[in-house]
Amino acid sequence: MSGLMVKLQHLVKQFGTQTVVQDLSLDIEKGEFLTLLGPSGCGKTTTLRMIAGFEQPTSGEIMLDGQYVHNLAAYQRDVNTVFQSYALFPHLTAYDNVAFGLRVKKVPKQEIEKRVKDALRLVQLEDYARRKPDQLSGGQRQRIAIARALVNNPKVLLLDEPLGALDQKLRKQMQVELKHLQKQLGITFVFVTHDQEEALTMSDRIGVMNQGFLEQVGTPAEIYERPSTKFVAGFIGETNLLHGTVRTRDHQHLLVECEGVQVKAPSANVAENESVTIAIRPEKSVLSLEPSHNEQLVQLNGRLTERIYCGGSTRTIVTLHSGQTFVALEKTDQLLPAAVGDELFVQWQPNHGVVVTR
Amino acid sequence: MRLSLANKLSFLYASLIYLFLYMPIAILILYSFNQSKLNAVWTGFTFDWYLKLMQNTEVLEAMKTSLVVALISTIAATMIGTLAAVGMYRYQFRGKTALDAMLYLPIVIPEIVMGISLLALFSQFEIPLGYLTLIAAHITFSIPFVVVVVRARMAGFDRSIEEAAMDLGATPWGTFIKVTVPIIAPGILASALLAFTLSIDDVIISFFVAGPSSSTLPLKIFSMVKFGVSPEINALSTLMLVVTLFLVIIAERIRMRKN
Numbered sequence: 027m028s029g030l031m032v033k034l035q036h037l038v039k040q041f042g043t044q045t046v047v048q049d050l051s052l053d054i055e056k057g058e059f060l061t062l063l064g065p066s067g068c069g070k071t072t073t074l075r076m077i078a079g080f081e082q083p084t085s086g087e088i089m090l091d092g093q094y095v096h097n098l099a100a101y102q103r104d105v106n107t108v109f110q111s112y113a114l115f116p117h118l119t120a121y122d123n124v125a126f127g128l129r130v131k132k133v134p135k136q137e138i139e140k141r142v143k144d145a146l147r148l149v150q151l152e153d154y155a156r157r158k159p160d161q162l163s164g165g166q167r168q169r170i171a172i173a174r175a176l177v178n179n180p181k182v183l184l185l186d187e188p189l190g191a192l193d194q195k196l197r198k199q200m201q202v203e204l205k206h207l208q209k210q211l212g213i214t215f216v217f218v219t220h221d222q223e224e225a226l227t228m229s230d231r232i233g234v235m236n237q238g239f240l241e242q243v244g245t246p247a248e249i250y251e252r253p254s255t256k257f258v259a260g261f262i263g264e265t266n267l268l269h270g271t272v273r274t275r276d277h278q279h280l281l282v283e284c285e286g287v288q289v290k291a292p293s294a295n296v297a298e299n300e301s302v303t304i305a306i307r308p309e310k311s312v313l314s315l316e317p318s319h320n321e322q323l324v325q326l327n328g329r330l331t332e333r334i335y336c337g338g339s340t341r342t343i344v345t346l347h348s349g350q351t352f353v354a355l356e357k358t359d360q361l362l363p364a365a366v367g368d369e370l371f372v373q374w375q376p377n378h379g380v381v382v383t384r
Numbered sequence: 385m386r387l388s389l390a391n392k393l394s395f396l397y398a399s400l401i402y403l404f405l406y407m408p409i410a411i412l413i414l415y416s417f418n419q420s421k422l423n424a425v426w427t428g429f430t431f432d433w434y435l436k437l438m439q440n441t442e443v444l445e446a447m448k449t450s451l452v453v454a455l456i457s458t459i460a461a462t463m464i465g466t467l468a469a470v471g472m473y474r475y476q477f478r479g480k481t482a483l484d485a486m487l488y489l490p491i492v493i494p495e496i497v498m499g500i501s502l503l504a505l506f507s508q509f510e511i512p513l514g515y516l517t518l519i520a521a522h523i524t525f526s527i528p529f530v531v532v533v534v535r536a537r538m539a540g541f542d543r544s545i546e547e548a549a550m551d552l553g554a555t556p557w558g559t560f561i562k563v564t565v566p567i568i569a570p571g572i573l574a575s576a577l578l579a580f581t582l583s584i585d586d587v588i589i590s591f592f593v594a595g596p597s598s599s600t601l602p603l604k605i606f607s608m609v610k611f612g613v614s615p616e617i618n619a620l621s622t623l624m625l626v627v628t629l630f631l632v633i634i635a636e637r638i639r640m641r642k643n
Contacts, residue, residue, distance in 0.1 A: 080547050100550040113548035117566045126562075127552035178552065 030092075031056040031214045032077060032182055037086035039072050046072045048238040050086070054182075054216060059208050061217045063225040064235035065261070070218045073235070074184050077216060079103045091181050106175035107184040110191070112167045114159040120146070120170045121155035127178040145177035148207070165196045172207070182214045189224065201228055222262045226250065234258045256382050259305035264341075266311070266352050268304045272296050279376060285348030290324050294381035303382050308355040310378040313342060313362045314371045323373045328352065330368050333361075344372055409625065416618035423613055433619040443620065446604035453515065453600060454583035457522035462576040464523070465530025470564065472531070473538040474546075490528045498525060499592035506593060513595035521593040522586065526579035533578060537571025570638045577635035581628045 032054035039047040047069040054060050062070040075081040077088060079100030088096040095103050106127070114123050124145050128138045146152045149169035159167055168188060175183055185204075189197045205228050208215045219225055225232050226246040233243045234257070242254045253259035256267060270284035275298060280291045282302060291304045318325055328346035340361060344352045352372055356362065364370055387395070419428040437443055472484055490498065502521045503513075511517055545567070549559040565572070587602040594603055601624065608617050 078547075078551060080551075100547065101553050101555055105551075107548070107551045109544045109548060111542055111544055113542060113544040115545060115549070115563055115567075126549070126554075130553040130558060130562075174548075174552070 029056045030054070031058070031090070032216070033087075033089035034073070034077070035087040035089070037073065037076060037088070038084045039069070039076060039081060040084045046238055047076070047083075050235075050238075050240050052233060052240060052243060054214060057212045057214055059205070059215045059217065059228060059230045061219060061225040061229040061232045062235055063219060063222060063232050063262075065220055067237075068235040069238040070220075070235045071186055074107075074186055074216060074218045077182070078105055078107050078184050104180055105182040105184055106178050106180040107186065108168075108171050108175050108188045110187045112159075112171040112188075112191075114167055114170055114174070116159050118158070119155065120151065120157050120159070120162065123159070123170055124174045124177050126174065131178075141177050145173040148176065149173045164192055165200065168192065168200065172204070176207075176211065176213070180213065182216060183208075185215060185217045187219055188217075189219075189221075197224075204228065226262070234261060236261070252380055253305060253382060255384050256303050256305075259303075259380060259382055264308050264353060266306045266308065268306070268350070270302060270304065272298050272300050272302055274298065280381060282381075285346075285350070287326060287348070289326075289379070290376035291379045291381050292377045294383075296381065296383055300383065304379040305382060306374055306379050308341065308353045311352070311354045311372050311374040313344070313354050313356060313364075314373055315362060315364060315368075317371050318373055322376070324376050324379065325371055325373045326352070327369065327371045330364050330366055330370055332366065344370065346372070412618050413622050413625070416615055416622045418615055418618075421615065423615070423618070433615040434623075437616055437619050437623075440616070443601070443604055446599050446601045449515075449518075449598050450584055450601040453518050453522055453598075454580050457519050457526055457583050458576050458580045460519075461523045461526035461530050461579045462572060465527045465575060465579075466534050466568075466572050468527070469531045469534035469538060470560070470568075473535065473541065474543075487531050488528050490525060491532070495525075495586075495588040499589040502589065503592040513593055514598045515595075517593040517595070518590060518598055518600070521589050522583045525586070525589060526582055529578050529582060530575040533575035534568060534571045537568045537574075541567065574635040574638050577631045577638075581631050581635075584624070584628060 030053055032052075034050055034052045034054075037047055037050040038045065050069075050073060062073060064070045072081060076083050076096075077090075079095070079098060079102070083096055086096070087094055090103065090105065115126065118126070121142060124142045125138050128141060133141070142155075143152065146155055149172055151166060151169050151173070154162060154166060154170075159170070162170065168191075171188070188204075189200050192200060201224060204215075217225075217228065226249075229246055231243060231245055232249050234241045234249060236257045242249060242258045244252075249258060249262055253262065253265075259265045260267060268282075268284045268289060270282040270289060272280055273283050273288065274281045275293065275296070278293055280293055280296065280302075282289045282291050282304060284304070289304060291302075294302070296302055317327070326346050328344040330342065331345045331351070332343040334341040334343070335358065338358055340356045340358045342354045342356050342362075344354060346352055354372060362370065414426075415423050416433055417429050417431070418426055419430045419432070420426070468487060472480070472487070499521075502517070502524065506513060506517050541564075546559050546564060549563040550556065554562060585602060586600070587606060590600050590603055591606070594600060599607070601620070605617055605620055605624075608614070
């Protein structure tokens, strides 16, 4: 299971004067679960639709398993799609929906029967074969849509926010099932979502998109721990962003001046006097009533302005002396004995900060 | 239960409205069973006029013309109108709004204008009046109605269903036949029935474009009326009414059930 499955080269898509996807290049490995993540309107669905063949790229090339396919129509491509709205055929039963692709390809009757049954078993809906889509629940329709796509043994399965219409619990369950299915079948998945948690839990790699640009591609851990742009840092999980100017740098650390305070940050490829942003995750910071004398810690002081109960954890919002708010995460059963308005210190290890320049 | 004055009045009002709407038709139907030749006095019940009608070869001939014209024009108009509706739904192009509006415009063009213009066109190209011109004219005025009905059916149509079919390997034509048509079939059927009743009913346009040998049933009735309204005409009108009503009810039921 290695080698290239999808290669997107300098893809551009314009609708009229609007550029929706800008110079996007991306390699997707065989058997990989790749997620395109971004806010609505970032071009992730358009990118998926170009791979599927529903949209023609304005320029650029799409290679599928070693062959250029960007000039082929959707029905000539060896990929299948699971649509956001499921797009089941309302006039056909679940069985006939799943069999549709095989019948179009004139697969022998016995084989169709076997493969459709296998596909329905795979999504645990053998007993619902005779039902029409409007007699199925949202989750069941979702599974039929997946079975209908998978039964064709596509080289790549494209999923366009397939879990968006499900309730929270079913969604979590389907995330696990989809991930298992993908592992079990070894099919390349390209998954589109705006839900960062979904992306983090399911993907082998994530491509974060914003305003038509692919901002960063990496494993969930890379994306979360080492965001390469301000947008990625802010979009994936919660992040505190401190803006400042590089004052001094050595091979280990940078000293960045943020609103009059010197903040130590890990070394990065930046020049002195360059504007940078330091990103710190809420859970990486510690609150304290007393200043620390540890020179190695970064320390900012401010006032506690709000505490938001989130079950096991509590989000504590501190207004720094610069006026900026800083969010820290505390364990609810180990809250600092402080009330709103109290003076306190926010501390973190310098190498827990991430320096981004754009 | 006692009704208040306001309730009594509104009941009276509603009754009068329905009386106003249906009294003429009720009288027509009633007198088609009247023994007397006069439409004024009720002398007794009879089926004579219906029997007499069945022996009238001219009427039967006109009925045949009507059915042939209606059948052919319905099929043609339904096909053309459906394709137009699907095309207008599916594609975005320059000038679409104007072209779209022009599809519906013939609905509001006065029929007499339509009839005269068609006649002018046919004589311009020296096309002899007869079946051909009659069918062409009926197709012309039916298309907008077909488009309206099919478009309404397409309004709730999820475009991604067609994409799903193509995604699964169906060609555009295969997608249209296996997915689009079955889903919008109730709309197509309803529009066909509507086109059929429009064609069966039409007098004004047919009056201009029918040839001497291709008189339709409404035209035949029209010419018979010139010699006075006989119970025979009442019977014929009743039959037409029943057929038309029957078709409209079927069309409505199909539309309601699927929506």
